[in-house]
Every structure is written in structure tokens, then in C-alpha cells.
Amino acid sequence: xxxxxxxxxxxxxxxxxxxxxxxxxxxxxxxxxxxxxxxxxxxxxxxxxxxxxxxxxxxxxxxxxxxxxxxxxxxxxxxxxxxxxxxxxxxxxxxxxxxxxxxxxxxxxxxxxxxxxxxxxxxxxxxxxxxxxxxxxxxxxxxxxxxxxxxxxxxxxxxxxxxxxxxxxxxxxxxxxxxxxxxxxxxxxxxxxxxxxxxxxxxxxxxxxxxxxxxxxxxxxxxxxxxxxxxxxx
Amino acid sequence: xxxxxxxxxxxxxxxxxxxxxxxxxxxxxxxxxxxxxxxxxxxxxxxxxxxxxxxxxxxxxxxxxxxxxxxxxxxxxxxxxxxxxxxxxxxxxxxxxxxxxxxxxxxxxxxxxxxxxxxxxxxxxxxxxxxxxxxxxxxxxxxxxxxxxxxxxxxxxxxxxxxxxxxxxxxxxxxxxxxxxxxxxxxxxxxxxxxxxxxxxxxxxxxxxxxxxxxxxxxxxxxxxxxxxxxxxx
DNA sequence: GACGTTTTAGACAATGGCGTCTAATTTTAC
DNA sequence: GTAAAATTAGACGCCATTGTCTAAAACGTC
Numbered sequence: 001x002x003x004x005x006x007x008x009x010x011x012x013x014x015x016x017x018x019x020x021x022x023x024x025x026x027x028x029x030x031x032x033x034x035x036x037x038x039x040x041x042x043x044x045x046x047x048x049x050x051x052x053x054x055x056x057x058x059x060x061x062x063x064x065x066x067x068x069x070x071x072x073x074x075x076x077x078x079x080x081x082x083x084x085x086x087x088x089x090x091x092x093x094x095x096x097x098x099x100x101x102x103x104x105x106x107x108x109x110x111x112x113x114x115x116x117x118x119x120x121x122x123x124x125x126x127x128x129x130x131x132x133x134x135x136x137x138x139x140x141x142x143x144x145x146x147x148x149x150x151x152x153x154x155x156x157x158x159x160x161x162x163x164x165x166x167x168x169x170x171x172x173x174x175x176x177x178x179x180x181x182x183x184x185x186x187x188x189x190x191x192x193x194x195x196x197x198x199x200x201x202x203x204x205x206x207x208x209x210x211x212x213x214x215x216x217x218x219x220x221x222x223x224x225x226x227x228x229x230x231x232x233x234x
Numbered sequence: 235x236x237x238x239x240x241x242x243x244x245x246x247x248x249x250x251x252x253x254x255x256x257x258x259x260x261x262x263x264x265x266x267x268x269x270x271x272x273x274x275x276x277x278x279x280x281x282x283x284x285x286x287x288x289x290x291x292x293x294x295x296x297x298x299x300x301x302x303x304x305x306x307x308x309x310x311x312x313x314x315x316x317x318x319x320x321x322x323x324x325x326x327x328x329x330x331x332x333x334x335x336x337x338x339x340x341x342x343x344x345x346x347x348x349x350x351x352x353x354x355x356x357x358x359x360x361x362x363x364x365x366x367x368x369x370x371x372x373x374x375x376x377x378x379x380x381x382x383x384x385x386x387x388x389x390x391x392x393x394x395x396x397x398x399x400x401x402x403x404x405x406x407x408x409x410x411x412x413x414x415x416x417x418x419x420x421x422x423x424x425x426x427x428x429x430x431x432x433x434x435x436x437x438x439x440x441x442x443x444x445x446x447x448x449x450x451x452x453x454x455x456x457x458x459x460x461x462x463x464x465x466x467x468x
Numbered sequence: 469g470a471c472g473t474t475t476t477a478g479a480c481a482a483t484g485g486c487g488t489c490t491a492a493t494t495t496t497a498c
Numbered sequence: 499g500t501a502a503a504a505t506t507a508g509a510c511g512c513c514a515t516t517g518t519c520t521a522a523a524a525c526g527t528c
């Protein structure tokens with residue numbers, strides 16, 4: 001049904017040759033199956049089939065199902081955290097065009113960190129298996145979402161220091177920025193659906209407008225986009 | 235470990251006697267086990283043990299595991315929707331003390347609809363089994379969250395009509411109200427943890443303050459709570 | 469107290485998944 | 499080309515689970 005990529009096609013970019021190729025194919029396919037079926041529902045045979053690999057090869061790399069699962073989660077967590085900080089590094093420095101820049105940033109955050117494949121995987125697995133593997137996801141929680149909020153609040157603090165924003169509690173503002181960014185996408189996020197670019201853009205625009213209404217410097221707000229209110233109603 | 239209630243103690247209020255008691259005990263226990271283990275990981279024997287009921291009794295009421303699962307989900311969905319509309323009916327009518335009243339409302343919403351047992355169950359199951367039972371959860375999505383936003387936006391429209399709020403897009407505002415309410419609790423919600431009353435209160439307070447900064451009538455905002463900014467920083 | 473219904477415990481076959489093993493085959497390294 | 503390493507297909511034992519069946523026990527009602 002859903003056209004699945006062959007493992008060769010799946011590994012884009014530099015082709016790690018040798019055993020590493022199989023390893024990555026296994027990790028990728030296992031992530032896919034674990035995500036769809038959960039730990040209990042995923043069968044090694046299905047993972048092997050998706051990875052185009054024999055079952056023994058999997059047991060060759062990973063002692064047992066649980067070992068594979070932990071490796072998959074750690075792999076996805078590392079990718080997700082790397083992507084998160086890559087996106088964080090694009091946070092707008094200058095305060096000109098703050099609405100547009102923050103909107104573009106929110107789009108990147110939602111698209112590459114929250115609505116993407118890895119984000120869906122982690123949400124699902126943290127919810128379903130989080131209680132069974134507390135320490136496994138705890139480290140992710142601290143290094144991923146935890147640091148996101150810390151970093152975001154520091155960045156907002158800089159913008160506030162420059163006079164572009166008026167914020168009383170940076171930490172709360174950071175969390176609210178992320179929450180507002182998800183507001184229009186919550187059901188899609190829950191269902192694991194992928195929003196279109198227009199949906200992403202619109203959600204981010206709505207979020208940033210409200211965020212700036214709450215935290216923006218009053219005079220800058222109206223000076224920047226005088227036609228704002230008129231444009232929304234359409 | 236976690237002290238489980240005996241099935242008799244679990245059914246509060248009017249004691250439906252006869253087979254109905256067993257039925258409810260089975261539904262309750264099955265919800266518990268399905269929520270913890272997922273559909274694939276849940277075993278009928280464990281459900282029977284938790285319900286203090288023999289396995290055959292379960293098969294007596296429900297033809298097979300899937301039948302039981304569907305019944306459980308429908309049961310929880312009905313309870314959750316009923317609770318949602320019960321909470322919705324407490325939305326503040328008058329515009330006096332809007333911050334306090336909206337905060338109390340947000341606390342009720344989070345506590346009784348989102349962070350409670352049923353909310354956790356539905357989030358988990360929608361994510362893990364939603365793709366396998368599309369129509370089952372689709373009806374919930376429409377009648378639960380869908381109607382929540384519709385109703386909330388209508389209620390906000392009334393407040394705006396009274397001049398208590400300044401809102402351009404009621405639908406967006408409704409979604410943002412809910413999203414802001416979750417902002418400080420997102421990780422707890424993801425983990426299925428239960429926030430304390432103080433955490434609920436603080437999260438709702440932060441949310442409503444920001445919501446009113448964005449959508450509150452400018453003069454009402456400062457007139458109502460002049461010491462607001464000073465109080466937050468502590 | 470007697471009768472019909474419900475529940476119970478346990479046995480049972482069937483299924484499917486996990487993890488091991490082996491022997492053959494392919495790939496890689498030199 | 500050859501030797502070592504990796505991979506493969508398939509068979510295998512083991513165990514957990516599903517769903518059925520049966521005979522005994524408990525329950526509720528009259």
C-alpha cells in the first residue's frame with residue numbers, strides 16, 4: 001500500500017558502506033515499525049522484512065528486542081536534538097520585522113522538530129513506553145525540550161533587553177511561544193498528520209501575532225504593520 | 235505496587251447491581267490495562283485479574299479482544315465528552331473579575347478534561363491505535379475537541395460583544411486559550427503525570443494573564459489589577 | 469428450598485513471536 | 499584468488515496469548 005522506500009534509497013547522502021549501512025537500515029525500519037505498532041506490537045520479523053534484512057542479522061547487531069528498541073530511541077533522540085538546536089540557531093537576532101522573522105522561526109520549529117517524523121515517533125513512544133523506560137526518556141526530556149525552553153527564554157530575554165519585547169517571565173513566555181505555535185495544529189499533532197506548508201505558515205502567523213500582542217512593545221506593534229487588523233478578518 | 239482499588243470500591247455512587255456491576259468493572263479495568271500496555275500489549279488475563287473476574291466472564295460480555303477494546307474506548311469517550319460539556323457550562327458569563335473567573339475555568343478544564351485519567355487514556359490511545367480505528371476516534375474528535383473549540387469561540391464572541399475582550403478571530407482565540415492553558419503543563423501531559431493543584435492554578439494564571447494581555451480590553455486590564463506586573467516577578 | 473442464570477477455574481488447541489542454531493551463500497579485505 | 503567476516507533462509511524449542519469448552523460453584527428470584 002504505502003510505497004516504502006528500499007533501504008538503499010532511504011539512506012540519503014554519504015553512503016556509509018559495510019555493516020554500517022545495514023545498521024542504519026535496521027534502525028530506520030525499526031523506528032518505523034515501533035512507531036506504528038508500539039514495542040509490544042512490533043515483531044522482529046516485520047522489522048527485518050521492512051529493512052530487507054534477515055532476522056538473524058538483527059540479532060547479530062542487537063542482543064534482543066529491547067536492546068534494539070533502546071538503540072532506536074537513542075538514535076532518534078540524537079537526531080531530534082541535533083535538529084532542534086539547528087533550528088534554535090536560526091532564532092532572529094535583530095528586532096526588525098520581528099513578526100515575520102518570528103513567524104518564519106515558528107514555522108521551522110514546527111515543521112522540523114514537532115510535526116516531522118522524529119517528533120511524532122518521540123511523542124508516541126514517550127507516551128506509550130515512557131513509564132517502562134523512565135531514564136531512557138528522562139535524558140531526552142532534559143536535553144531536548146528542557147534545553148529548548150532554556151535557550152528560547154534566553155533568546156527572548158535578549159530581545160527584551162533590546163527593547164523589542166516586554167516580558168515579565170522569560171521562561172513562561174518561552175513555553176507560551178511554543179504552545180501558541182501548536183495551537184492550530186494540536187489535532188494534527190495528536191494524530192501524527194503532516195500539515196501542509198500553508199497550514200504551517202498560517203498557524204505560525206496566528207501564534208506570533210498573539211504572542212506579540214501580549215509581549216510586543218506597544219508602539220512598535222502598530223508602527224510595523226498598521227494594516228494588521230484589517231488583513232486578518234479575510 | 236500501585237494500590238489498585240477493588241472493583242467494588244471503584245464504582246462510586248449508585249451501585250448498579252447484577253451483571254452491570256461486572257460489566258463496569260471489566261470496562262474500568264480494561265481501560266486501565268489498555269492504557270498502560272496498549273492494545274497489543276494488554277492481555278485478557280491481566281484485565282480479568284485486575285477486574286477480579288474470570289476470563290470467561292469477559293468473553294461472556296464481549297465476543298473478542300477487539301470488541302472489548304472498542305467498548306472501552308466508546309465508554310471513555312462518552313464520559314470524557316460529558317465531562318467536557320459539564321465544564322463548558324461553567325464558562326464565566328459576566329465580565330467582572332474576568333481574570334479570576336477565566337483562570338478558575340482554565341483550571342477546571344485542565345484538571346477535569348485534559349490531565350485526568352480519561353484525557354490521558356484518550357490521548358494515548360488516539361495516538362497509538364488511531365490509525366487502526368479511524369472512524370472510532372473520528373467521531374470523538376468531532377464531538378469532543380471539535381465542539382469544545384466551537385463552543386469556546388462562541389463564548390468568547392459573547393464576551394467580546396459585551397466589550398470585555400477584543401478578538402479578531404474567535405476560533406483562533408479559542409484554540410489559543412486552550413493551548414496557553416497547556417503551556418506550562420505540556421511535559422506533564424505528555425508523560426501522563428497528574429499536576430498538583432498549585433501547578434494547575436499557576437499554569438492557568440499564567441495562561442489567562444497572557445491571553446488577556448493579547449485579547450483583553452486595554453483599559454479594563456490595568457484598571458482591574460494594577461499590581462499585576464509587580465506580583466509576577468516573584 | 470428449587471430452578472435458571474451467571475460466574476468460575478482450569479484444561480485445551482491453535483497461533484504467533486522470540487531467540488537460537490546451522491549450513492549455505494554472499495560480501496569484504498588483502 | 500583466497501580467507502575471514504557478514505548475511506541469509508529456514509528449522510527449532512519455548513513461551514505467552516487468544517479463544518473455546520466443561521463441570522462445578524455461586525447467585526438471584528420466586
